[in-house]
Amino acid sequence: VLETPLGPGPEFDRIRSISQALGEIAVGLGGDCALVEMGGRTLALSIDASIEGVHFRRAWLTPAEIGWRAAAAALSDLAAIGAEPCGVLAALTVPRTEPPEVSVELMRGVGAVCRSVGARVLGGDLNAADALAVTLTVLGWVDRPIGRRGARPGDAIWVTGALGGARAALAAWHRALEPDPAARAAFARPEPRVAAGRWLAALGAGAMIDLSDGLAGDAGHLAAAGEVDLELDLDRLPLGPGVEAAAAREGEDPRLFAAAGGEDYELLATLPAECDPARPPASLGPAPLALTRIGTVGSGEGTVRLLRAGRPVRLQGFDHFA
């Protein structure tokens, strides 16, 4: 049985079955990070793969951007528990036909985002294979890991930054258009929200998750893990770059477009109602990033309710096996 329950979907059914098959030798599955205790400190670890044809296409990104994006996505799991990254291990697969520079550029991108958060490259593995892929294990130190289980009825739900930029870029590429440059940057060079995650943890966040599969799916994990209901008012959703134009092109409501998009790697956090991010303790200093309140936790059994203009809407998170 999973230590941290997950929301619905065939991908997560597989993870539930794996956890059950492994029994007692599986520890801590279902959360954003594994935790290893030693000598009074806690090391958080997470593994995350970025695969050509699944997470990106070769034509969209430079090799350095592929590396950056893969590492940023992995580091985002550390951000989501409030950890401070210290290192990464990178397994690359690169087609034999690619020049040697491609491997170097991939790792230059990994290295650049590591540098931006104070992490180092500690090791790796290099294989020739048909598809280009970057699988990273990220390591970070954490004092008080914020899990997915701590949402409590009455808590406010906050989101960092803005949503939908990555999907705006994807939508353009899928129509063979050049994306809005800022939307392209949101997809190609997302910034792991490490500082915001640590700030929210220090402010008193009860639960956090990074938004990689879309708001509905990821909020569903917080609801399932906390055994609570989440109500999210999509009217309040801060829109990422290029979203209005991309949504108009697709004939979609921009806030539904943004909520359905994944891979923005913003954080979704619950805070006790009395915690006001606009008035943090002096010791903490101001939030390192815009924070927007988009909903409330209610008592319940793991449901996410999305509202748009006061009316319920249905969205699904991304699921690899749906």
Place this chain on the structure above:
Amino acid sequence: VLETPLGPGPEFDRIRSISQALGEIAVGLGGDCALVEMGGRTLALSIDASIEGVHFRRAWLTPAEIGWRAAAAALSDLAAIGAEPCGVLAALTVPRTEPPEVSVELMRGVGAVCRSVGARVLGGDLNAADALAVTLTVLGWVDRPIGRRGARPGDAIWVTGALGGARAALAAWHRALEPDPAARAAFARPEPRVAAGRWLAALGAGAMIDLSDGLAGDAGHLAAAGEVDLELDLDRLPLGPGVEAAAAREGEDPRLFAAAGGEDYELLATLPAECDPARPPASLGPAPLALTRIGTVGSGEGTVRLLRAGRPVRLQGFDHFA
């Protein structure tokens, strides 16, 4: 510049270029494991990918064997520094067309080898992709990590177990034959030499490496890292199951066949000449595995000399980009 120099080859040229491009944020590259100091103890980590069409074919192995083999190969890196495994993180990619049981069986195999060495499954990542792949990060505790750099002139060179079994299975499959059952087991269910690695470390091993790319290539890494020459007498090579028959079928000398094979995941270790594995200190107990002396370290600049019936032979290690 790599902290632990590697032997020759285009795969290792790429790793040298990556290390140079990363500069000071790359730490400890070139060895079997990354090391993180934690509360007075040292945690060793390594990442290793096993990919369909590269490391195995789907028709050769059951999903549970694919998982076992991938995890055993990764754990072998911990064995090679004398670490005690404690946990693994597993990133799976599985084609969407596979039934959910395949993901579960892969992880059952990972779990089984973890159980055999006292490690637990701490986390993972599941993606749908074209090829089946299992990428593992393994974690272990280590008191005195045995690196690749410690070979000294005059040391004896020892190998655990027997070599060539995995290649005997591969050679049969490539001829559309059913492999010898013991050779098949050597390929499908290699045992990570964790106990032997810790025993050799306690006995005083100077340098160790696990044999994954063939004796010539892996010995080349020890030679390069230690800035010494290695002379290996292939006449002494212990032959794995099915090697004689497979080599005869290929028209090859069985000891050259075994030396050229990779993926046996045995350990190659250097021991000071006065260290006799047949007479270990009473506190240590007998070797957990057969050990064979196959050569001697000499002064030099990183060359490996292979002898067969007293005459020099040339072999190359496996290289993904050769």
